Amino acid sequence: MCQKRNKLTEQILHCRSELSKVCPAVLVQSIRAKIQDANSKLFKHLHQIKAQKLDQLIGPQVTNDSSPENLKTVVTIPENLLLSDSEKSVLSKGLNSVPISQKTDEFSVKQDVEKFLRRVQLKAFFHDKEDDSNTSNKDTFETLQIRKSKWTPPEGQFSSLDFFLKKCRHDINKLKFKRNTKFSNLSSEEWSALKSLKKRKDIVIKAADKGGAVVVWRADLYQKEALRQLSDTSFYAKVDKDLTVINQNIVKNTINDLIAEQELPATAKNLIITTPRTSCIYFLPKIHKPNNPGRPIVSACSCPTELISSYLYNKFYLDKIMAPIVKTLPSYIKDSQHALEIFRDFSFLDQNKLIFTMDITSLYTVIPNNEGLRALKHFFDLRTVKEPSSETLLRLAELVLTLNCFSFGGNYYKQTNGVAMGTKMGPSYANLFVGFIEHQFFSQYHGPKPQLYGRYIDDCIGATSSTKEELTQFITAVNSFHPALKYT
Numbered sequence: 001m002c003q004k005r006n007k008l009t010e011q012i013l014h015c016r017s018e019l020s021k022v023c024p025a026v027l028v029q030s031i032r033a034k035i036q037d038a039n040s041k042l043f044k045h046l047h048q049i050k051a052q053k054l055d056q057l058i059g060p061q062v063t064n065d066s067s068p069e070n071l072k073t074v075v076t077i078p079e080n081l082l083l084s085d086s087e088k089s090v091l092s093k094g095l096n097s098v099p100i101s102q103k104t105d106e107f108s109v110k111q112d113v114e115k116f117l118r119r120v121q122l123k124a125f126f127h128d129k130e131d132d133s134n135t136s137n138k139d140t141f142e143t144l145q146i147r148k149s150k151w152t153p154p155e156g157q158f159s160s161l162d163f164f165l166k167k168c169r170h171d172i173n174k175l176k177f178k179r180n181t182k183f184s185n186l187s188s189e190e191w192s193a194l195k196s197l198k199k200r201k202d203i204v205i206k207a208a209d210k211g212g213a214v215v216v217w218r219a220d221l222y223q224k225e226a227l228r229q230l231s232d233t234s235f236y237a238k239v240d241k242d243l244t245v246i247n248q249n250i251v252k253n254t255i256n257d258l259i260a261e262q263e264l265p266a267t268a269k270n271l272i273i274t275t276p277r278t279s280c281i282y283f284l285p286k287i288h289k290p291n292n293p294g295r296p297i298v299s300a301c302s303c304p305t306e307l308i309s310s311y312l313y314n315k316f317y318l319d320k321i322m323a324p325i326v327k328t329l330p331s332y333i334k335d336s337q338h339a340l341e342i343f344r345d346f347s348f349l350d351q352n353k354l355i356f357t358m359d360i361t362s363l364y365t366v367i368p369n370n371e372g373l374r375a376l377k378h379f380f381d382l383r384t385v386k387e388p389s390s391e392t393l394l395r396l397a398e399l400v401l402t403l404n405c406f407s408f409g410g411n412y413y414k415q416t417n418g419v420a421m422g423t424k425m426g427p428s429y430a431n432l433f434v435g436f437i438e439h440q441f442f443s444q445y446h447g448p449k450p451q452l453y454g455r456y457i458d459d460c461i462g463a464t465s466s467t468k469e470e471l472t473q474f475i476t477a478v479n480s481f482h483p484a485l486k487y488t
Helices: 004-022 025-058 085-091 106-125 159-173 188-199 219-230 244-260 266-271 305-316 322-327 338-346 369-380 390-402 426-444 470-480
Strands: 074-077 202-205 214-218 236-239 280-283 294-299 352-357 406-408 410-415 454-458 459-463
Touching: 004 025, 004 159, 074 454, 085 188, 085 338, 159 406, 188 244, 202 219, 214 219, 219 236, 219 280, 219 459, 244 266, 244 390, 294 322, 305 390, 305 426, 322 426, 369 426, 426 470, 459 470
Parallel strands: 074 214, 280 406
Antiparallel strands: 202 214, 236 410, 280 294, 352 459, 406 410, 454 459
């Protein structure tokens, strides 16, 4: 765009020079005046079109969007939990709905505008520089911690851009920030309900685990469900203090040792979190299951092993060697669309037509650490380029599995088995572990096997032309093959 602008400028200057050679000065000035007048009319016309398009995009403002397709189902646990109609109405807008305030924060608006203008200036300044946004050839460790710059290109390099910046700032300064907005997406009753919900200490509001509903959970029942799961010593252990600092030192020492042993490059220091913080656990209600159990999610942002988990995740799916291995697992299903494509191309071989589904119970927490690491070693050893070594990657994976500490209700816990749902490598780790077990099972099972068997992490689906008894025999064999994996 900038090159085209510069070329047009050169052409205009050339035409002006040529015109001066063949026309008297008075005629040249007259021609320039007519061109400026035409440009002014064109600008006003384009400005009018822009304003009309903006009005169409904004459309008429309404105080309450009650269209059924935009509303979420509101579920309460227990069912008789009291909520006013206004509270249900405001919750049905969804947890991502943003109320429009009656007053506009002048500082926030101007701050956002300056951030936008800075991005425009950076785009213009680097328009003819080499694009290095492609990270495929970069050191993986260098991409883990992006150091943000606050530098802004100086003005005076592009006159048209300088005019745009000046015009934007001028228009923003003309806004009357103290004046109340004329519309709101909440009614006065919904505003009161929103404030009431914020003050209530007897409820916990969460998104449903599946289905998109908004769930209002009575606080004591939420607490009871959380403690029920955290008291299961097969997967969790209560600790007497926050282990974050200890875990951080272990991570730091391990990374430094691997660098000193030349198992990792010096840039691997980027795996060390600069300012670690304690993880926390929360639970998403499974309203589609009896008694509404919670799905445990550990928020691991800035925990000591977050960047290690990110690195291992990248190894699973972005590495040119590992990606084909994961995607060619016999049972691999990428998503719902992929599953539909598989079934579209499938046809039964016989008159018997049976379709079955299975779900692996609590997959993330039941994976034994030693067996999970053995599965990872199997896949790491399949790489043609073993750099970093399989042993190094396994040491990093072990840190993610064992150095976890999270808080709930003022107490601290650690997960003693499996992988925390919330860490980036979790889905990949679980996927590969089950794929490794499936490989062993299908190589040892000699009964009739399904014509089609696919899996998306812990959700299995298949189809077969065998008899119902043969299918039952297959499901029973799968369910009894590994003691940690239970299918329902």
